[in-house]
Amino acid sequence: MKQSNNAIHRATLRRIQPQLPAGFCQRTMLRIRRRERVRELMQYAICGTILIALLAQSLQWAFARLSVRFDIDFALPRFDFSAVDFELVKSLTMIAVPLILMLLLDSYLRLKMQARFLFREEKK
C-alpha cells in the first residue's frame, strides 16, 4: 500500500509540525562554544597545576642539589664561570629544562585540540 493511501501515514500528518523558536541555532552555538571554552580552561588548569608542581619539585630538587658535592669521573666541558656563577647556571638549567618540557607538552595539547575534528579515515 502506498504511504499516501495509508491511514496511519495520514494520521501522522494531522499533527501540526512543531517549529523551533527563533534564535535556536545561535543559542545552541553559544552553549557549544561555552562548553568548549570550559573544557579548554580545564585543560589549561590541569596543565598549569602540573607545571607548578613540577617547578616546585625541581626548585626543591635544585636547591637540595646545590648543597651536595659530588665527584664526577668523566670530564665535563669546563666553562669559565666563577664558582658562584656556576651554581647559578646549574640551578637555572634545572628550572629551564622542566619549563621547556612543559612548553612542549602545551604545544602538543594545542595541536591535539586543533585536530580533534579530524575524522578517522574510513576503512574501505
Added chain:
Amino acid sequence: MIHNEEKLLQRIRSGDDEAFALLMEQYANQVYALVVRIIQQREDAEELTQDVFIKAYEQMESFSGRSSFATWLYRIAYNCAISHTRRHRVSHLSIDEGRIAAVRDEDIEQMEGDLSDHNIEALTAAIEQLNAEERALVTLFYYEQRPIAECAEIIRQSESNTKVRLHRIRKKLYLLITHSKDETEQ
C-alpha cells in the same frame, strides 16, 4: 544537497564551527519534530534538541560516514529522547500480548485502507497512546517516510526486528481504535 553537506562536513572536520551551525539550521526543525513526537512535551523538547546537537558536535569524531549524516543525527536524537522518557518514567497504555497476537492481518489492512475522517482521527489519538519507542518508529516510518533499513539503523535493531515491531504497532493501533469505537458506541 548531499554534495553541499559533504562540503560542510569537511569544514567541520577542519575545526570550522560556523559550518556546524549551517548544518544545524538544516536539520534543527526535523530533529525537534522527532523529539516532540517521542517525548510529547514541547517544554523539554527544545533543551533536548540542543543536547542532541551538542552531542553531535562533541562526538563528530565517531561519525565514520558509513550511514548518512541525517541517520546518524537521528540516532542521537532517538537515544536522547528515549533516555529522557525513561528518566521521567512516562506511563503508557499496556495491552495484553495475547490480544495483540489475536489481531488478524485483514483487520490491519482494513484499518490502514480506511481513509475516513473518523478513522484517521481515531488513529491520531491512538498514536498518542503508544509508548515512546513505538511513537518514534511510527514517526520515522510513517511521518518521515524513511525506509525500513534506515529506521532499523536509527533504532539500532535488525531490519526483520523493525518489521516485526511495526507489525505489532499496527496491531496495537487496531486494538486502540476498536477500543475507542466500543467506548463511543456504549
